[in-house]
Amino acid sequence: MKLSPLLLLALLPALNGCFGEAPPGGSQNQTIATDSVSEAAAVRFLSQSSFGATEEAVDEVIDYGIEGWIDAQIAMTSPYSDTVTGAIATPNAITTKSHLERTIEIAQMVQQDHDWYDDPDIFNSDGHWLMEYYQLAAWWEHSLKGDDQLRQRVAYALSQIFVVSTAEMPLDDRAESLANYYDILAEHAFGNFRDLMGAVSRSATMGIYLSHQGNEKENPATQTRPDENFARELMQLFTIGLYELNVDGTPRLSSGNLIPTYSQEDIVELAKVMTGWDLQLNSYYGRNSANSGDYTLPMEFTDAYHEYSAKTVLGETIPANLSGSDDLDAALDIIFAHANVAPFISRQLIQRLVTSNPSSAYIGRVAAVFNDNGSGVKGDLGAVVKAILMDDEARSASYISQPSFGKPREPVLAFSAMLRLLDISPLDGWSGYDENGVQPNFGSRYFFGSMFWASSPSKRQILNATVYAYGAPTVLRSLRNHLFAALHNSLTDSTPT
Template identity: 40%
Template sequence: MLLLLGLVVALRTVAPTPDYAGPYPGASERANANGATNAPGMAPAPRVVSDTVASDAEAARFLAQATFGPTLEDIARLRQIGYSAWINEQVGFPVSSQLTFMKNAAQRAGTGDSVRRDWRLDAWFVNALGGKDPIKPTVLHRDQLRQRVAFALSEIFVVSDATSDLLGNAPHGMTHYYDTLARDAFGNFRTLLEDVTLHPVMGIYLSMMQNQKPDPVNNIRPDENYAREVLQLFSVGLVRLNADGTPLLDANQQPIPAYDQDTVKGFAHVFTGWTFNGCQAQGYFDCYYYDSSAPAWVTPMENQAAYHASAQAKQLLNYTGVSLPGGVLAAGGSGRGDLDAALDNIFRHPNVGPFIGRQLIQRLVTSNPSPAYVGRVAAAFNDNGQGVRGDLRAVVTAVLMDVEARDPASQPEHFGKVREPILRLTHLWRALNAKSKSGFLDEFWTLDGNLGQSPMYASSVFNFFSPRYSPIGELSQLQLAAPELQLATDYMLPANESYLMRKIFDAYVGNPGGIGDDEIAINLSRDLALATNPGALIDRYNTLLLSGQMSAPMRQVLLERLNGMPANTTAAKRERVQEALYLIVNSPEYVVQK
């Protein structure tokens, strides 16, 4: 619990900026439904930041937001070419594919198309850690930004094999779904929305697959599950928003719902008739469920007209500028035509830019962005500068290059975010060049219990944590979100610490006790030379792990601790390095990314 208290302190001890005030971002800056607006409620103009990376610490801070953790090599590369060129380079790198890794692993193992569920996690870590592919060494995984954005998207467009036996036995489909997020990470949001909607994994997870038109005789009504979540979680949210993400208020200063139950029913009718591709000849049911290597698992679903609710008019989203009169989709459309119209209706809703933009800011940069920051990112969503709506490359660039993300002097009070437990692990591993001998890892069944997270393994569609979560106490009193602290339970906090301790003190290259071929091990050899100079060792880890933001008191405590340890043997030097790593990665100053 001391760590939790330290996290609260770290979250609130950030220097305030003079032009931002108020316990809730935008509390006194909202527009209302009667048309009265003020400047903060509008989409602000972009604020330019320098493209030059002034220091290693500044580079590390950017990379902590844009990758799975800085490395010395990435810091040098970013400083050499600058922010814009680095982003362009990342966008141009080939997409690292989890499905390809799984197929290569099966080929190497001689199992044909038969793949193991735990290889899905191996594939995720191979792409997250980057570098040479352990199975195909000629392949380099360099697309850190793409993979980091894909992970952020996987926490918005959630699917999970934690609670679904069908998806637990469908690693081809699960990895292809994640590859879809990676492929679309710099594409258009409209494409992403359609690819997610028609993916068979999503079809099974939120029961859109084999959703049927109304049949009163057989007591069949269209399933509303996907209709609810695509609106609430994937696109517009529950309430109407201003351009800066603050709630639009009615005459009584109350938030205005973005849609009602009739809208949910309308979309539920749209999402009928869809099933596995290739099922036309075999009927509507029980097609490919138990053949996880079938092409249908990696192919968009198809519509069968006999099961689509074409006879009903459908109430969709109704908003200013909507192309459908009153937001109503006329009866008589085909399954494909109705889907196109419905996704267009969602995509053009004014909420989408601020709703998705704010969540990407939270996942990459800060939990409580100012309304102005959200507004600038939403403006990039609405128009990438060339008249294109929904350009995610422009959105990601706006998130990372905003003045609030890059310039500490422009950051509001309470800037920063708690690092997700799994990102603490990848950060450590990347900083210490961690690898396994085999290219696989033995962590599939241990991550969730020790970190509370495993990729695409959330307990529900609401992700591992809510973007609005605020712990009871000072943060909730200040109306501050700290989503990741939803994982900070009295069980999980010590579990995190113990797990990272084992990864530092046991899982290292050269451990005389031995490590398994499938265990990812950190490499301490690079930093052993600094063990006799604790100040230099701390400075290196201050850059790599804390982006140069370590406080003077923390540095003094570390110096006293390390100087009090012997360093007269190789083992003693190693223990100094391990102690420094252990204390830093479990400190509140590190756990809160600023």
């Protein structure tokens, strides 16, 4: 394959200009870029909106234009929708399968004699340790070869906000749960944020990870009360953050002090809402086991364990005696209505897709679209993603030279960019390879760089640099060396095992 110098930019693991002061904010009414697209601009755009540029993808962006490409990606058919209105209306086979469907296919292909189903409709890996590898294989297939690159990239961004992990047992052995959870993020990538909140809250995976699965109402006799973990994180990490914000993401102040968004009492009250939810088909309420329960279905409600009293969350009262689902929806509606949601989520999505240090004006423009997509709808993620990628701060080449614009490309994106550029595909069937110098599984540090070297004496703080909150001075050089080793050894020394 002939590689132009511009396409080789896709191999760079980092963008220049990650340190220093924030870029100039510009006007709150800054216009979006709509000019014709050069090859360099297409490569840069694809680094923000996909898992890496390919020659075909660059040509596609140039042909459609950036706005046309975004519209086509949002309209593309998917496993989650029957809508086919975009220019790319017939995606490939990988794109038409969900992560869970492909994970199950791989499991059945590899271990044809294993009984993967409790009955014809209920998939149960029964705690099989290889499921995590099958799930990762499906993830890489979608990321590298899916035509729905924007959906997959936004799902990846959302996974860095709504975090779950196999570090929480038994998710490591029931990795079909992670495939299903990623499908939730992919399904809602262009949907409404409020719907995403509801799906995540009811997810079996999130229920296990943040421990509201099997949550019970207060019991004075046993001196137990509802688990507060998910209630806290739902507000702190997933929706409104710790302190009140203006629409442009700057902090609101009272007498010079930050204003907390919620109190401990709000956590206590919200935790009461999160009672009575458990895995479907569990052997008994609240059991947390690798061989019991369906991890691919939303949690179900059991009224005997729910707290039916009235609750007050963020100053709003939820009436007593609502059904469990109505109780949860009422609480989520209250949180979704909070003014912080738009700037809090807009900032994070900008950081995951475009730049670690967006100006307050950039955040404000995107948050305005979050609050109103032009048709009076709040939380339209398709409109928000388009606003992020079409904004002048994302498209204008003048920002590239700003000292703090851009972001270090997290290792998994640098690696995927290299693989896509070289048109590397997964092997047919299932085979393992022992590569000299190559680690097939990059490991958690390549996905979650914010934990890099937090205690290292040589750490250097990066200006709000998203993935690399702290980084050793050698981290990007080490990443380049790793990519070079993977590229060189994969093409010259492969030993089937």
